[in-house]
Amino acid sequence: MGGALRLGGLGAALTLVAAALDAEPLFVPGVALLLIAAGACGWVWAAAHGLSVTRAVGSTTVVEGAPITVRTEVRSPWLLTPTGTLDDGLLGEPVALEGGRDRGVRVLHATPRFPRRGRIALPPPEVTVRDPFGLAVRTVAGHPHELLVLPAIHPVLRTDGGGDGDAIGRRQARSRVTAEVELDGLRPLRSGTSAARISWAVWARTGEMYERHLRPDGDDRPIVVLDTRTASPGAGPGETTIDADEQLDAAVRATASLCVFLAGRGGCSLLLPGDRQPVALQPGLGGWPRQHIRLALVRGGGTPAAGALTGRIGVIFYVSAQPLTGTPRVLAHAAGNGRVLVVPAGMPGRTPTFEVAGCSGYDLAPRGAVHGTAA
Template structure:
């Protein structure tokens, strides 16, 4: 790229110089006039680019605040201050190439291939003359926050839970040692009459028997492994919700969150999965993890640990962001 720019700059200087020297050598006023005309055009283009860069005003709008990874996010640009100047604005696209936009502005789309909070920083721009000879770098747009949600992995083999009623009446589920403050109606008097330790009845609802998804990001899991865990857990949760509901225990939680429909607690859990930190979850209420689906980032397969591609120009992970949004 640097060599190409250097060669192009040498050509811009060399052509009028060659024509001027050649015109003087052969006594051709036409060649000399062409050389002067090229120099005048160069000077005009340089002035137009400098004035345009100074006058340019950019308004940029990010189409979303949340997006599932891999889905496009639109950046809408509105330009002002360039009227009457033979210049245009180019924006660096997601593939690193410059994209020319109309004088009033335009739209480019980019996609982010990793979950987590990000900042869409000021976009790289350049003001360029309409002949494409000279350009001046610039930046436009205020930083905007963007949460990239994990794309749920497709999970097969989840059977519907027929007859499960998440709000049904409590049912007895055994005994446990009496806890002070428990209503007397729950005390198991038969055990007390036999001279044993005072016991109380345990009641559960269908909510407490919903399948449990446990997410564990401990064990020194690297960020790409946590991303795999977020996608895998999201896939299990969505599949179980469609089959009747589930419970989710995330790192740092002491009690699971119950999800019975995609419009309830799922959006909040989806956002939390996008921002998983290293750590192990607590134990489910009552220690009941029988039949739970354990998603451990440390067990991520090798193909999930491959290096990720670069982020689109101007997109920065929030953990690496040094400004304020």
């Protein structure tokens, strides 16, 4: 109410001067200014008394790029809404509130979109009440909100270089067949065992009866591993930081998309930085909502635990948040029957097998490995 106070101060000064100098002509403007200032303050106080502003958000979570419904309501105990402005970042520009409309209630709707994942603190909506002359101002605020933006899910797409996104499913099935061969073992023949499982070659050599069996020590489900280390800063720190953030977001989107893709084709596992053990995702996407939230909050600079890949015999999808020219050390020594490297930028001299969320996936099995080893 700075303007009203200054105007009232001026009126008080004129009144005092008029009284001190017995200058009756100064009483009229002095008193008039005092009345105008008091009227402006009274107007604003009455208009703001009982005024409330509330904001209702359709959900506490939203996927990147998806619209979310927002309803902001300004309610006054008077029949007429006050003159002022409503400032809510979700509505875009401040909205002018014209006095005398809507019988004391003003409702506004918006459908904002959020392009980046993460937790977003929404400042409270505010109504600024002013008198018709703009002399007095008072602000009434609502409550803040917090919104969690989840990484978007993108399709796994075929590339023109002869690769096929559907080959992921075929690699998964192939790894299971390979696993059965690698895990084939022998034990003494038990009563009731099918003749098809008897190892006749061993019987021919030793004269003893053995049966083939599978040792249940190994997980043949594909696993998606996320490495959140980003590119090191270069000559342009500001630009490099933005690029690194975008690459990290692309890697997170690719990780989420691969998890949904693979879980829908028999299940998979997810390994995030800081996890000691992978998290299993069932074909019906059981457990996925919690992991989706974790991906929304993941930060850069984390590395996956190499020990968590011990005993994994399924295809390993290693998603890196930084461009690579060689095989990561963790992936180079992994025991999986298939290795796929997913990076946010292309690898020189190689043709991607698939593309997802702005990242390219390279099947390392056909060539054994990419030349060179990255840290």
